[in-house]
Structures are given as C-alpha cells and as structure tokens.
Amino acid sequence: MVQNNRFGHLVQNVTMNKADYLIIKKGDNPPVSGDKESCTPCGKGARNIFGFAHLVGFKTAMASTITNMKVTNPIKGLVSKRRKRYTKDGFNLDLTYIRNNLIAMGFPADRLEGVYRNHIDDVVKFLEAKHKDHYKIYNLCSERSYDVSKFQQRVANYPFDDHNPPNIEAIKPFCDDVDKWLSEDSYNVAAVHCKAGKGRTGVMVCCYMIHARQFLTANEALNFYGQMRTTDRKGVTIPSQRRYVNYYATLVQEGLNYSAVDVIIREIRLEPVPTLFNGTQGSLQFVISQGTDKVFVSVPYEVKKGCSSICIPLEQYRYVKGDIKIEFFSKQKMRKEKMFHFWFNTFFVRDEVDSKCGSRVSCEGENGNTNHHQNHQLEMLPERSLSCEGPTTNSHQHHNTRASSLLDLETESKLVALRIDKWDLDDAHKDKANKLYPADFRVVVVMSKIGQGNRDSSLWKRDVPKVVKSTPSESSEASTESSTDEDGWESGESTYL
Secondary structure (H helix, E strand, O other): OEEEOOOOOEEEOOOOOHHHOEEEEOOOOOOOOOOOOOOOOOOOOOEEEOOEEEEEOOHHHHHHHHOOOOOOOHHHHHHHOOEOOEOOOOOOEOEEEEEOOEEEEOOEEOOOHHHHOEEHHHHHHHHHHHHOOOEEEEEEEOOOOOOHHHHOOOEEEEEEOOOOOOOHHHHHHHHHHHHHHHHHOOOOEEEEEOOOOOHHHHHHHHHHHHHOOOOOOHHHHHHHHHHHHEOOOOOOOOHHHHHHHHHHHHHHHHOOOOOOOEEEEEEEEEEOOOHHHOOOOEEEEEEEEEOOEEEEEOOOEEEOOOEEEEEEEEEEEEEEEOEEEEEEEEEEOOEEEEEEEEEEEHHHOOOEOOOOOOOOOEEEEOOOOEEOOOOOOOEEOOOOOOOOOOOOOOHHHHHHHHHHHHHHHHOOOEEEEEEEEHHHOEOHHHOOOOOOOOOOOEEEEEEEEOOHHHOOOHHHHHHOOOOEOOOHHHHHHOOOOOOOOOOOOOOOOOOOO
C-alpha cells in the first residue's frame, strides 16, 4: 500500500507488497518554498523501473523515514543480495555474527546512502544496545570514512582497495589488534566492515580466525565464513583475495617471519592462447604494478592466428618485490578491453624451474613448433613503447653490458615460476562457459630470485624503473569488469545498488 504524506508525495506504509515500495534515484532536492513542510511535487523525472515507483529528490525526508529500524524496508534486502541480515529485536541490518565476538557488517552510511545500506545511527543503536562499552569497529575501506565520534572513537582503520587483497604486511597488525581487543574483556566484540561487508571483510575475518587458531587451513576458514555470512555460502569469491588468505595461513602454519623477497620477472606465458583470439588477430598488453605503483607497461604484442601458446620474455627485466599485480589487456578492432588480472606476493613463489622460452617473444603453433619469424610469430606492433624508461645514450652498449652481467648473476640466482590457472585469475574465473578462456587456461610467470648481496649493485640501480602513475585509461576505462561481488558507491551518476 502507498499513500500521500503531508508533503504531497507517495510514501511507503509499514507493511507493503513487493510492488509497492519506492526506489529513490540520486538527484537534486525538489524546490522548497516557505517553511520546511512545504514542497513542490517532484513529478518531473519520475519514471517506472521494474514495476516500482521511481522518484527524484526528497533525500533528507525519505532517509529519515526509512532510518526507523522497525519499518519494513525491502530496499535494504535487495541491496544486501545473499548476505545474511540481522532482523531481531526490531533491527534490520546487513550484519552477521561470524563468532559470538566477531561481527561482519556493511558500511555504516548516512543521508541517502543510509536508505539502502546500514544507516550509521541504526548501527550505533544496535551496538549500544547489545554491546555497550564493549565494541570496537574495524574499517577496511580505503574509499571513505565517517564520523568516528558516533562510535566513541573506537574505530581502527586498516584500509585497502575494493576487489583487491590487502598488503600482506597489514594482515598481522590487524590480527594482533583484534586479538588484543578481544582478550581484554570476555564481553568485547570486534565489528569488521568494508563496503558491502563481504569480500574484504571476509579476507581479514578469515585471517584472524586462522591467527587465533580457530581454523588450521585457509579453506576451512573461508568455507565457514561463507556459510555464516551468506545464504549461498559464497563469502570471499575473488581469487586474489582467497590467495592472500592462503598466504597468511602459510605464515601461521609454518611459523614464518615475512620479509619481502627480491625477484626479477623474466618472462610471462599464456597457455593455451585465450579463446577470444581464436580465428581473429589482435594484440596483447600487460601492466606490472608493485603495490599501488605501476612499474612497467609493455608494448602491445600482436597475436597471430594459429598460436596455441604464447611466451613473452621481458627484454628489460623487471626487479620487483612484495605485493605484485599483473593486468592483461586485449586490443581488437581499435577497442582495448581488460582481460584479467591477479595479485601475488614474491615471498610465496617457491616452484623452481630450469628452462625458459628464450630471448624473443614466441608463439607455439598447433604443430608444436616454436616460431619467431614465420606466420605464427608474435610481433611487436610499431607503436611507441609505454615503458617508463626513456632512451639512453649508447643504449646498445649498455644493453650488452647488462645482458652479460645478468648471465653472470644467474649463477647466483634461482629460477622460480608462479603458475595460476583460469579459476584463480580475477575476472577470468567468471568465464564459466569457457567462451573467453579454455578450461585449462593458465598463466606462468618465470622469475629469478635474487640474493641480498646482489640487490644493491649498480646494475639494479639502473634497471629499476621510475614509477608510472596510474591513469584512468588503464585502471578503469580499459576495464570491462562488471563486478557483482560488492556494490558501487553512491555518486553523482546513477550506480547499481
């Protein structure tokens, strides 16, 4: 049922059918004349979406109306998707007890965003009612924050970006913080949140449960979290995030002290060629980032028809350490699109190898032969290199000197490989029907582990690239990812809920 309120607008009753409630579109408030209780009807811009009334404006009044926890608000249920909600004692919050003293919840928002997310005032009321003087908030969002005074200043920040894993070195301090807080009083609870309170929250909650020896393996912790937080048991679904839970489990299980390991990325292999290149000719490009700093952008490599696998040696070896992100892009018919990406940490790359694909970009044909100059070769397109290193004087002589030095250095380094299959590649794992990538598709990154004694040589000082700043064209516009794991922020433009 819907009815007119004193402002002349349609509003929801306490009990409604699904087709009766309102969805509010972001926009300007309607013109107001006279006192606060007079308002012009906002019929302009009103339209019908999925059978629901869609109105423009009237943010403050609607937000304050739906903030009432006891009012049935189907919008919140739609936004929370398959995340379990707390609906007892008059509360209706995107919030779940993973343990009796460990809470996972959505972002405590205000104003219009509080209409479809947890309203911060409702979260305060809940925590004050259930855990007065015994709660602490852990905010994982790097995007934004809120008024921490509402939570008695008991808010700790461990930020990292949405859809990404945390810095490996940030996990233990978080776990130590939570452990210290919970051990101070048996009544204390820790409430962890990111944006939707699922992916990033799940990573850190699972790491803590492993840290506290509640689970021995990453899979056990991840499965338990998925069961407790969601109705479909899909808690942490992004492969790189799950990988970092495994990383932390390895540190705990083996009693290891983390220290960033120096490596040189030597070559990258794609086996077999992505299905999207079948029957068509296109180009491939990749970007390497160390943490948030982009350190290398490759030239586009042309993928010829008939390739069964691709091997790309890096002519300029990349010296990196710690948390590394590699992104792949395809370009076909003048359109550049994000293919997939993955994060890894150099400390955990252990598999030794004793071979490499050579000194040239190569393509293995269907007959098993490796070609460099024939029709099946991969060629560099005659486009300007996007590498951050500019031309240097006497570059040919420097290249020969460097190559000689690298050959000498290889006797003191260890060749290792990181192998990641399709189902562990971010974005590629969503291709359930194998339309873009074969089921057995994988990426292999071949690296040299460098001893500490070689780290400060003049060779590496020359070879470490200048940092390339992230650009919108690489980080967002080029990406075709339509993520469904967490929700977008409210902005000036229409966003999905």
